[in-house]
Amino acid sequence: MPLLKIRNIETYYGPIMAIKGVSLDVEEGSIVTILGANGAGKTTILKTISGVMDPEKGSIEFLGQSIEGLAPDKIVRMGISHVPEGREVFEELTVKENLIMGAYLRNDRAEIRQDLKTMYNYFPVLGERTAQQAGSLSGGEQQMLAIGRALMSRPKLLLLDEPSLGLSPILMQEIFQIIKRINSEQKTSMLIVEQNALMALTLAQHGYVLELGRIVLEDSCKELMENEDIKEFYLGVKEESIRGTKRWKRKKKWR
Amino acid sequence: MNLLNEILQTILSGISVGCIYGLIALGFVMIFKATEVINFAQGELMMVGAFIAFSLISFFHLSYWTTLLLTTLIMALFGMIIERVVLRPLVGQPIFSLVMVTIGMMIFFKSVVSMIPFWGTDTYGFGTPFTEKLVRYNEIIVSWEHLSIIILTLLLILALFIFFRFTKMGVAMRATSQNQLAAVYMGISVNRVFSLTWVISAILGGFAGILLSPITFVHMNMGLIGLKAMPAAILGGFYSIPGAVVGGLIIGVTESLAGAYLPIGWKDVAAWIILILVLVIRPYGLFGTELKKKV
Structure with missing residues (x-):
């Protein structure tokens, strides 16, 4: 049984239907990615899972319990943690206070202290700057802080929204390596939304392609990387053919 | 020596009134930081606190310290009820509506106090262990x-x-005032934070009432002092907690000195002159900073 099971959810922004019946699974311990262009609805899916937005239809099951429509704090308590797009750290709190806020719903002081050390181990930069205001960190450091903060609630499932946004390629590599390490060491399952398709497909085991609120393709990441359409439209691999010149004429297979 | 003594006393009484401005300004700032609402009823919260303290001392003959404690508790409950009954149903509505509601509360509290027997529109006072x-x-x-x-x-x-x-x-609470959405992601209950914000503001108001009453008297209109705490809050930058206190002290001392050494009438405009001067030089207030966002 998958850890997270989403079936046919529909989510609206006011009158606009942003998610038009999406179903996906996240197996325990795995990394799953959702690819898609701007405005495809990736962020909305994550927000719907973490309870910030409520789906109009459909079901979300986590650990066999249905969680759609629950308040966000209940969902955090059940073990889902969200690293929001654009980092959203508490700028005027110190690094340490930010991390402690991640553990807001926990009351085991000794273990929280232990987890703080674990985070400083994963992100040594944060360990050097515990008393510094989060707003004064660089973009990459803020991203690390946002990930560390989300991990402080000891989630079973981590939702990552564009972790590479605005980062240099080297920093991006570094962040993705840490994500991989956390996944293998802590056994945290992950659902990653990414625009950098190559990164995401290398990291994840299973991938979904989202277009305009619908899942148009799903497969293991290995297969997806071989897929002609993915290659052309998401990985930017150019094939030697006339097709390249008449790219606008070609229809994707799934349309 | 006599003149020095006089100036010193003027300044000291200015500081003590400034403390009260500071407490009310703190109430403004707390609620503004958390909810972006300017609570025009903050002065009236102080008035209600003063009346409660007056009743406890005069009718129930409780000691000053018991009164201080009890008033704090009653005001805390009062703040909680206001948030739950009046403001929570309005979550998600335009800020402007919320501000209008606080103006409504201001008038409502005044009217209710004037209708309560033994309170009414008369002027009262009570003694404290520090009197005379x-x-x-x-x-x-x-x-x-x-x-x-x-x-x-x-x-x-x-x-x-x-x-x-x-x-x-x-x-x-600080985290929520900085980034509400991120606070929600942490599992922080924003409703509870708002509730606590109102509790603390009401306590600050009640405390200011108890402290102010011995030097000015308890009266239905004493909440008007909130109008002077407003420049104190703005002076401090409206976002800063130390700023509110420092702003209050500056306004209090200026007013006290102006009252003692300048012609009649200057006392009431002094605060505003200082405010305008400071805002010309530092548009964000003394402790305020320009809002920036890292991209």
Whole structure:
């Protein structure tokens, strides 16, 4: 049984239907990615899972319990943690206070202290700057802080929204390596939304392609990387053919 | 020596009134930081607190310290009820509606107080352990009344500082005022934070009422002092907790000095002149900063 099971959810922004019946699974311990262009609805899916937005239809099951429509704090308590797009750290709190806020719903002081050390181990930069205001960190450091903060609630499932946004390629590599390490060491399952398709497909085991609120393709990441359409439209691999010149004429297979 | 003594006393009484402006300004700032609403009823919260303290002392013959404690508790409950009954149903509505509601509360509280038997529109006062006691140091004479206001305010601010710096709930309240969405992602209940914000603001109001009553009297219109705490809050930048206190002190001392050494009438405009001067030089207030966002 998958850890997270989403079936046919529909989510609206006011009158606009942003998610038009999406179903996906996240197996325990795995990394799953959702690819898609701007405005495809990736962020909305994550927000719907973490309870910030409520789906109009459909079901979300986590650990066999249905969680759609629950308040966000209940969902955090059940073990889902969200690293929001654009980092959203508490700028005027110190690094340490930010991390402690991640553990807001926990009351085991000794273990929280232990987890703080674990985070400083994963992100040594944060360990050097515990008393510094989060707003004064660089973009990459803020991203690390946002990930560390989300991990402080000891989630079973981590939702990552564009972790590479605005980062240099080297920093991006570094962040993705840490994500991989956390996944293998802590056994945290992950659902990653990414625009950098190559990164995401290398990291994840299973991938979904989202277009305009619908899942148009799903497969293991290995297969997806071989897929002609993915290659052309998401990985930017150019094939030697006339097709390249008449790219606008070609229809994707799934349309 | 006499002149020095006089100036010193004027400044000290200015500081003590400034403390009260500071407490009310703190109430404004707390609610504004958390909810972006300017609570025009903050002065009236102080008025209600003063009436409660007056009743406890005059009708129930409780001691000053018991009254202080009980009033704090009653005001805390009062703040909680206001948030739950009046403001929570309006979550998600335009800020403007919320501000209008606080103006409505201001008028409502005044009317209700004037209708309650034994309260009404008369002027009252109550004695405190500090009434008519003086502290002498050589030739400098200071009244305990003013000194007690300063000391109690300092203690309250210290308590607030400890709460916001070292307790999980306090840090969560700061976090929520900085980034509400991220706070939701952490599992922080924003409703509880708002509720606590109103509780603290009501306590600050009640405390200001108890401290102010011995030097001005308890009256239905005493909440008008909120109009003077407003420039104090703006002076401090409206986002800054130390700023509110410093703003209050500046306004209090200026007013006191203007009242003593300038022609009649200057006392009431002094605060605003200072405000305009400071805003010309620092448009964000003394402790305010330009809002920036890292991309």
